[in-house]
Amino acid sequence: MNQINNVWHLIVKDFNIEIRQRYILASILLYVISTVFIISKILQTVSPMLWNAIFWILFIFTAVNAMMKSFNQEISSRELYYYYLASPVEIIIAKFIYNFISLIIMGLLIFGSFIIFINNPIDHFAIFIVGIILGALGVSVVFTLVSAIASKGGNSATLMSVLSIPLILPIILFNLRITAMGLNILGSTTFVNDILMLLAIIIILVGVSLILFPQIWRT
Amino acid sequence: MKKNWWKFLAIILMLYVLILGFLMPLKPGIISVSPQSLNAGSQITLKVKTYNAKLEELKSADFRAWLLNDTSFAIAASKIAVLNAQTIDIDFEIPTYLTSDDKIVDYSLVIDAPKIGSFVLPASIIIKQDSINVSKGKDLWSKGNFKHLNHYEGFAIPFRNILYETLRNTYFHVSLWFSMFILYLVSVIYSIKFLRNKNQDFDTIGSSLVEVGTLFGVLGLITGSIWAKNTWGTYWTTDVKLNMAAVSMMIYAAYLILRSSIQDEDRKAIISSAYNIFAFFIIIPLIFVIPRLTDSLHPGNGGNPGFGGEDLDNTLRLVFYPAIIAFTLMGFWMSNLIIRYKKIKQKLSES
Known part of the structure; x- marks a missing residue:
């Protein structure tokens, strides 16, 4: 019970920081909207296949930008304070959940601005939303651990993008398939199969990160 | 010395791989056949380009060749002539009827000789027929006497097309x-x-x-x-x-x-x-x-x-x-x- 409480408080703390430093949220919002605007100006007509590809590219880069700060903002003295208050497993679970929620919001934001500024080729809305949620889940799992690694590695801005983009590829490929089904580019016969496969990969990665994170955190 | 036995093993195996890997010959094979599309009832000379078939050592009389689409339906070559180190001319008399009721049927070419064994180019020749008579065709195509094939003597890696x-x-x-x-x-x-x-x-x-x-x-x-x-x-x-x-x-x-x-x-x-x-x-x-x-x-x-x-x-x-x-x-x-x-x-x- 105490652990769940700790996790909850850590999540609330992250959201409080987010709300207090409003410029981070605003800058991500501006980043998304201006990029979508540029895309819509460059590509006058966008085919569903291109729409899908651009959506995930923007999703990854926004996520890299947003996740970069997920451990960077923890100043060393505050880090020491957490070290006494909560166990590393609680800290990473809290970060997972916080990143997951913020990525879903971000994904929906990108989705919305795509519909407004580009066009709306969605056929099966539910499948596409499932794709966004699973994408947020997978990306948050990989990027949380990678941002912890990168923040311990010093030069974190370049390191974060070098480490995270190749690692995210298997998850993004599954998500591309799922959202392609939502756009009716791909037949949805393998829908359940793909989701189970993606979930299996994510579960393995969550397990690995729960074991590895305490080791990184202690350095 | 005793501790490093696996390094010697690595060297020996590496030499084995390099020597055997590069020296083991390829089995004979057919690279190309021309012409590839024939008409039923015609007499035709196929120009066959072979690989590693040791044509300089063997005589024309050593070779046998068939056209077949199933091991039970085959016709034998009427005449075989070795032209040079790579090419053979093979004469076939294609029967008037084929063994299938399709207009176009594909056949494989099989060549056989002592020492080098038999080799095949699958589905390499297309034969067109104008009139269809399956039972007569089966009768005509069963005279090939496709048996007693030779085997390759010695070690060789398989011949694969394109590779x-x-x-x-x-x-x-x-x-x-x-x-x-x-x-x-x-x-x-x-x-x-x-x-x-x-x-x-x-x-x-x-x-x-x-x-x-x-x-x-x-x-x-x-x-x-x-x-x-x-x-x-x-x-x-x-x-x-x-x-x-x-x-x-x-x-x-x-x-x-x-x-x-x-x-x-x-x-x-x-x-x-x-x-x-x-x-x-x-x-x-x-x-x-x-x-x-x-x-x-x-x-x-x-x-x-x-x-x-x-x-x-x-x-x-x-x-x-x-x-x-x-x-x-x-x-x-x-x-x-x-x-x-x-x-x-x-x-x-x-x-």
């Missing part, structure tokens, strides 16, 4: 990927060992294995790329297996960047070990799961992503399995040298 001599690359390209994966697996085991008891030696071993494994991976990409140029006609395609392999190399390149970006030795060891374990679990779906979901030019669809069961012949296995062992042992030897270099460097910096 030809590049088949030997199996020993290098595929073995390099195998031994790369073994090296990565062992390095993950050492990374786990390091995280358990923080012995700096384990990290040195793990990171050296990753370095050699990445070298093997890059060599695997290069050999594959050269092979693709010779068989598919291009160095690189957008094929899923090629791209996943390239991405896994990027992941390990990122590992090397990560290691060089951290100055503090203890921290470098812990963080890179953690990354190594995490990366390995992402490599597994990249190499073993995703290629099975999509179509690919690369051999081995539906089963093992590397190659299919039918692609390996027993004579290939004779060299291929030792090649895997040889490359793996070589990899361990190379990483051993890197480990010693790193330890000496560490001692020098301490003193």
Whole structure:
């Protein structure tokens, strides 16, 4: 019970920081909207296949930008304070959940601005939303651990993008398939199969990160 | 000396692979036939280009040839003449009726001779018929006397169309990927060992294995790329297996960047070990799961992503399995040298 409480408080703390430093949220919002605007100006007509590809590219880069700060903002003295208050497993679970929620919001934001500024080729809305949620889940799992690694590695801005983009590829490929089904580019016969496969990969990665994170955190 | 027996084994196996791999000849085969489309009821001379068929040693009378679409329906050649070291002229009298009720039927050409055995170009010749009479056709096509085939004398690797001599690359390209994966697996085991008891030696071993494994991976990409140029006609395609392999190399390149970006030795060891374990679990779906979901030019669809069961012949296995062992042992030897270099460097910096 105490652990769940700790996790909850850590999540609330992250959201409080987010709300207090409003410029981070605003800058991500501006980043998304201006990029979508540029895309819509460059590509006058966008085919569903291109729409899908651009959506995930923007999703990854926004996520890299947003996740970069997920451990960077923890100043060393505050880090020491957490070290006494909560166990590393609680800290990473809290970060997972916080990143997951913020990525879903971000994904929906990108989705919305795509519909407004580009066009709306969605056929099966539910499948596409499932794709966004699973994408947020997978990306948050990989990027949380990678941002912890990168923040311990010093030069974190370049390191974060070098480490995270190749690692995210298997998850993004599954998500591309799922959202392609939502756009009716791909037949949805393998829908359940793909989701189970993606979930299996994510579960393995969550397990690995729960074991590895305490080791990184202690350095 | 006793401790280093495996290094001698590596050298012996490597020499065995190089010598046998390059010297074992290819079985005879047919490269091309012209013309490829015939009419039923005509008399035709096929110009057949062969490979490794030892035509200078054999006489025209030694050869037998058939056209068949099933082992029970075949016609024999009426006349065979060896032209030069590569080409044979084979005369056939095509019967008026074929064995099927289709307008167009494809037939395979089989050539047989003592010592070199029989060889075939499957579905190589298309025969067109105007009038259809299946029962008469079956009667006409059963006079081929297709039996008592010879066998190849000696050791030779199979002749495969398009691949030809590049088949030997199996020993290098595929073995390099195998031994790369073994090296990565062992390095993950050492990374786990390091995280358990923080012995700096384990990290040195793990990171050296990753370095050699990445070298093997890059060599695997290069050999594959050269092979693709010779068989598919291009160095690189957008094929899923090629791209996943390239991405896994990027992941390990990122590992090397990560290691060089951290100055503090203890921290470098812990963080890179953690990354190594995490990366390995992402490599597994990249190499073993995703290629099975999509179509690919690369051999081995539906089963093992590397190659299919039918692609390996027993004579290939004779060299291929030792090649895997040889490359793996070589990899361990190379990483051993890197480990010693790193330890000496560490001692020098301490003193």
